[in-house]
Amino acid sequence: MAKNILEVKSLNKSFGELAAVKDLSFEVERGEVFGIAGPNGAGKTTLFNVITGFYQGSGDIIFGGRSIKGLRPHQICHKGIARTFQIPQLFLTLPMVENVKVGAHFGVRGARGEREGIREAINLVGLQGKENVIAANLNLFDKKLAMLAAALATKPKLLLLDEPIGGLSPTEVRQTITLFQKINQELGLTIIVIEHLMKVLAELSHRLMILHNGEKICIGSPQEVTKDKRVIEVYLGG
Amino acid sequence: MVVKMGGKPALLLGGLLVLGLLPIAFQDNPRILNILSLSLVWGVVVSAWDLSIGYARVWSFGHIAFFTIGAYTTALTIVHLGIPPGAGILLGGVVTAIVGILIGLLCLRLTGVYVALVTFGLHIVLPILISWRRDYTGGDPGLAGFPPLQLGQYIFSSSAPFSSYYIILGISILLLFIIYRVINSPIGLAFVALRDSDGFARSLGVNEYRYKLIVFGISAFITGLMGAVYASFYNGINPRVLRIPTFLLALIMIMLGGLGRFPGAVIGAFVITFASEFLRPLAHWRFVALGAIVVAVMVFMPQGLMAIPERVRPFIRRTFGRRHVEKEVPKV
Numbered sequence: 001m002a003k004n005i006l007e008v009k010s011l012n013k014s015f016g017e018l019a020a021v022k023d024l025s026f027e028v029e030r031g032e033v034f035g036i037a038g039p040n041g042a043g044k045t046t047l048f049n050v051i052t053g054f055y056q057g058s059g060d061i062i063f064g065g066r067s068i069k070g071l072r073p074h075q076i077c078h079k080g081i082a083r084t085f086q087i088p089q090l091f092l093t094l095p096m097v098e099n100v101k102v103g104a105h106f107g108v109r110g111a112r113g114e115r116e117g118i119r120e121a122i123n124l125v126g127l128q129g130k131e132n133v134i135a136a137n138l139n140l141f142d143k144k145l146a147m148l149a150a151a152l153a154t155k156p157k158l159l160l161l162d163e164p165i166g167g168l169s170p171t172e173v174r175q176t177i178t179l180f181q182k183i184n185q186e187l188g189l190t191i192i193v194i195e196h197l198m199k200v201l202a203e204l205s206h207r208l209m210i211l212h213n214g215e216k217i218c219i220g221s222p223q224e225v226t227k228d229k230r231v232i233e234v235y236l237g238g
Numbered sequence: 239m240v241v242k243m244g245g246k247p248a249l250l251l252g253g254l255l256v257l258g259l260l261p262i263a264f265q266d267n268p269r270i271l272n273i274l275s276l277s278l279v280w281g282v283v284v285s286a287w288d289l290s291i292g293y294a295r296v297w298s299f300g301h302i303a304f305f306t307i308g309a310y311t312t313a314l315t316i317v318h319l320g321i322p323p324g325a326g327i328l329l330g331g332v333v334t335a336i337v338g339i340l341i342g343l344l345c346l347r348l349t350g351v352y353v354a355l356v357t358f359g360l361h362i363v364l365p366i367l368i369s370w371r372r373d374y375t376g377g378d379p380g381l382a383g384f385p386p387l388q389l390g391q392y393i394f395s396s397s398a399p400f401s402s403y404y405i406i407l408g409i410s411i412l413l414l415f416i417i418y419r420v421i422n423s424p425i426g427l428a429f430v431a432l433r434d435s436d437g438f439a440r441s442l443g444v445n446e447y448r449y450k451l452i453v454f455g456i457s458a459f460i461t462g463l464m465g466a467v468y469a470s471f472y473n474g475i476n477p478r479v480l481r482i483p484t485f486l487l488a489l490i491m492i493m494l495g496g497l498g499r500f501p502g503a504v505i506g507a508f509v510i511t512f513a514s515e516f517l518r519p520l521a522h523w524r525f526v527a528l529g530a531i532v533v534a535v536m537v538f539m540p541q542g543l544m545a546i547p548e549r550v551r552p553f554i555r556r557t558f559g560r561r562h563v564e565k566e567v568p569k570v
């Protein structure tokens with residue numbers, strides 16, 4: 001298997017006059033946790049939206065050795081990329097277990113093992129016992145876990161997490177970090193995580209990339225990146 | 239999933255029993271029997287429409303047009319091509335399904351209001367088409383008097399209300415069962431997922447184009463079939479059904495019953511059809527009265543009649559639940 005699970009090549013995405021992502025290129029290695037940080041408006045969520053097919057950009061995106069450019073979101077899910085959203089997205093009128101079922105049923109090719117898949121995802125995130133709670137009635141932490149469980153139920157190879165810890169208490173943040181480490185180490189899932197809190201990102205990630213105004217300004221290990229002059233300027237100067 | 243998504247089995251079976259036995263009490267009253275038949279027709283039509291706007295949140299405003307296409311397909315093929323009535327009815331459903339899918343293809347990349355605008359366009363185009371080829375369609379007076387469907391010794395026609403009611407009941411139960419099964423299937427899950435969070439659903443592997451076409455196809459087929467049944471029942475069809483009052487009545491039926499709350503639409507259809515018939519002496523004030531009903535429902539029960547159990551449950555618990563709470567208090 002190739003060393004790189006994802007390669008982004010010269011990606012550009014503009015909204016009219018505004019260039020959200022400018023000529024961005026980077027690689028993500030199989031099995032690593034790759035962090036992405038940067039100020040608001042740096043283009044991080046736009047990058048996720050282009051990778052997962054919600055927006056079309058110019059340039060190329062290679063996943064598992066094949067280009068996924070031009071594919072629609074559901075096709076990219078079937079290729080093995082799952083994501084979560086910064087503002088928790090759920091099917092609020094449905095019970096939690098049905099939310100996970102959508103991922104298990106529609107996200108996996110072939111009908112076998114759907115029930116087990118749902119059970120495994122719910123157990124992994126720790127939501128046992130809350131299957132029949134209507135999603136709208138879950139608290140914020142459980143909503144984020146449910147969204148994650150649904151994404152995991154699609155049996156992805158790459159997981160994109162968009163600012164997963166916003167609004168959580170310190171205990172919940174700690175639980176989340178442990179969960180992500182477990183998903184990465186025990187399940188072997190490659191994770192790309194966008195986060196604001198440098199401390200959390202540095203703890204979680206093998207490598208980090210800093211974006212600013214749609215451009216990559218630094219990429220490397222957490223130690224290298226946090227000492228980089230330009231990064232310090234971007235974070236403390238602005 | 240069966241109970242959550244739609245249709246409480248006990249309610250459905252109870253309703254079936256009532257619908258099956260009620261006409262026996264009215265067998266000498268052709269007017270009531272025909273109103274019951276009409277209620278069933280509209281019940282199925284608005285339930286199919288509810289699949290689209292209630293469950294999938296695809297704002298198709300073309301359903302009355304689909305109804306009319308089914309009715310005219312049947313009428314035209316029976317009158318001009320001499321097709322037997324039974325096949326004519328089925329053809330009504332099939333042709334409408336094809337039209338529905340074509341409209342769905344047009345609306346594939348559209349969302350929300352834009353789907354409503356495009357589909358409502360059908361309402362505008364159809365009367366023009368009907369009027370343009372009035373040599374075939376009979377224009378404004380429409381087509382009438384074509385041979386009715388005959389099942390053994392039973393003639394399917396409003397002039398034979400008792401047996402015709404049971405024929406319509408049979409067809410309605412079949413179609414409503416199909417709708418019920420769709421709602422509680424993965425297709426229904428996809429509809430609700432796309433409705434509640436379109437982006438999340440797509441990221442989990444739901445193909446939004448496919449399910450849009452499916453909802454258009456299924457609801458158009460059922461609606462067209464009932465349009466054909468309607469035309470057969472009255473042995474005639476004219477373009478009056480395409481006017482605004484029909485559309486508004488259908489909308490009121492769904493809202494009264496509860497959007498996306500099967501079988502609310504059926505209940506709404508019965509209430510409004512009966513109300514509409516019995517308010518006829520009021521002439522045009524009939525619509526004022528119906529409008530007042532709608533306003534009252536929207537103010538006091540915006541989620542429709544099917545939401546009543548949810549609203550009532552807290553009261554019941556408060557009044558009768560205390561005994562249970564006392565029993566659970568542990569003895570120290």
